[in-house]
Amino acid sequence: MLSRAVEFIMNVDLIYFSGTGNSYRILDTCKDILIQSGCKATLSSITEKSSINGNAHLVGFCFPVYAFGIPRICKKYLLSLPKVKHPINTFVLITAGDPDESGFSVNESTIILKNKGLNVTYSEVVHMPANWTVSMDPPSKEEAQTIINNGVTRAKKIAQDILNGRLHHHAFNYPSRYSKLGFYKEYYLFKWLGVSNLWRDFRTDGTCDSCGLCEKLCPTGSIHIVNEKPKWANTCEQCMRCVNYCPKQAIFQKGEGSIKGKNTYYEPTFKPMKIKNRKDKPMKIKNRKDNKANATDAKGRAADWRS
Numbered sequence: 276m277l278s279r280a281v282e283f284i285m286n287v288d289l290i291y292f293s294g295t296g297n298s299y300r301i302l303d304t305c306k307d308i309l310i311q312s313g314c315k316a317t318l319s320s321i322t323e324k325s326s327i328n329g330n331a332h333l334v335g336f337c338f339p340v341y342a343f344g345i346p347r348i349c350k351k352y353l354l355s356l357p358k359v360k361h362p363i364n365t366f367v368l369i370t371a372g373d374p375d376e377s378g379f380s381v382n383e384s385t386i387i388l389k390n391k392g393l394n395v396t397y398s399e400v401v402h403m404p405a406n407w408t409v410s411m412d413p414p415s416k417e418e419a420q421t422i423i424n425n426g427v428t429r430a431k432k433i434a435q436d437i438l439n440g441r442l443h444h445h446a447f448n449y450p451s452r453y454s455k456l457g458f459y460k461e462y463y464l465f466k467w468l469g470v471s472n473l474w475r476d477f478r479t480d481g482t483c484d485s486c487g488l489c490e491k492l493c494p495t496g497s498i499h500i501v502n503e504k505p506k507w508a509n510t511c512e513q514c515m516r517c518v519n520y521c522p523k524q525a526i527f528q529k530g531e532g533s534i535k536g537k538n539t540y541y542e543p544t545f546k547p548m549k550i551k552n553r554k555d556k557p558m559k560i561k562n563r564k565d566n567k568a569n570a571t572d573a574k575g576r577a578a579d580w581r582s
């Protein structure tokens with residue numbers, strides 16, 4: 276009698292938010308490793324995908340850290356995910372300009388995901404170039420490339436760890452440049468002021484030539500060219516895409532001064548023009564009919580997709 280071996284193919288759903296490409300690059304690297312290992316993996320931005328794939332055996336998220344937490348849009352996205360009936364193994368990666376300063380970003384994400392019934396088996400912070408150009412000077416192109424290369428190496432290792440069923444949770448640390456009290460003061464000050472309220476302070480200088488690139492690139496549709504100049508809306512997430520891609524370095528924030536003469540930063544393989552922006556729709560998830568493939572072994576590993 277003929278017997279045919281049925282090979283199990285793991286479906287992986289990878290979801291990111293990225294202003295300047297770091298979080299995209301880290302998850303895209305994981306995608307490559309997963310595909311090389313025989314998985315079927317899809318990568319999407321939260322702006323183009325309204326929910327996770329209910330048939331996925333593994334779901335991975337990657338977000339940047341903004342002021343010691345995850346961006347408002349990422350939190351909103353995670354909160355809008357429906358509760359799953361059967362736990363799906365999930366990992367969370369955070370990209371940070373300074374890995375010592377990731378604050379509560381991992382915890383904020385994992386708490387929400389666990390409340391949604393997802394099984395968070397792996398979380399980590401990955402150092403990538405800092406992109407907050409309005410308030411600091413990002414690394415030079417050469418320095419940035421070295422940081423990216425190290426980040427990519429780290430992401431490959433993380434993807435291998437995940438494939439090997441390794442459990443890992445990033446441990447929270449107080450950023451070393453603050454005292455405990457100093458950190459909480461800064462964290463709550465930012466929370467209270469709201470990083471995303473800084474849209475009010477965006478300005479352009481006289482070199483803006485009304486090219487409209489910022490309007491086209493904004494992941495949240497928060498820029499409109501009015502009377503030949505960009506105007507910002509309160510949906511802005513402070514992702515710094517408009518600031519860093521503006522060919523004239525014309526965008527700055529009131530109180531911070533011009534960015535002219537500073538380095539600008541975006542991850543060179545990131546192609547934001549190709550990403551669709553999602554109109555806000557209610558999030559839906561189809562529950563898997565057969566969730567046996569999500570079963571975990573005694574150590575909480577997703578064992579069956581490797582057999």
Ligand SMILES: Cc1cc2nc3c(=O)[nH]c(=O)nc-3n(C[C@H](O)[C@H](O)[C@H](O)COP(=O)(O)O)c2cc1C
Nearest residue numbers: 293294295296297298339342343370372373405406
């Ligand atoms: C508004 C804002 C706030 C940020 N806050 C932090 C922070 O608290 N800690 C940190 O390490 N990096 C911080 N960064 C740097 C980004 O987290 C980092 O560059 C990230 O990799 C950017 O990811 P992206 O390219 O996917 O958008 C901040 C960047 C921005 C724009």
Ligand code: SF4
Nearest residue numbers: 483484486487489521
């Ligand atoms: S990208 Fe720069 S130059 Fe072009 S419209 Fe926007 S601010 Fe002006």
Ligand code: SF4
Nearest residue numbers: 493511512514515517
């Ligand atoms: S307006 Fe600029 S900073 Fe705000 S979300 Fe759009 S691209 Fe990002």
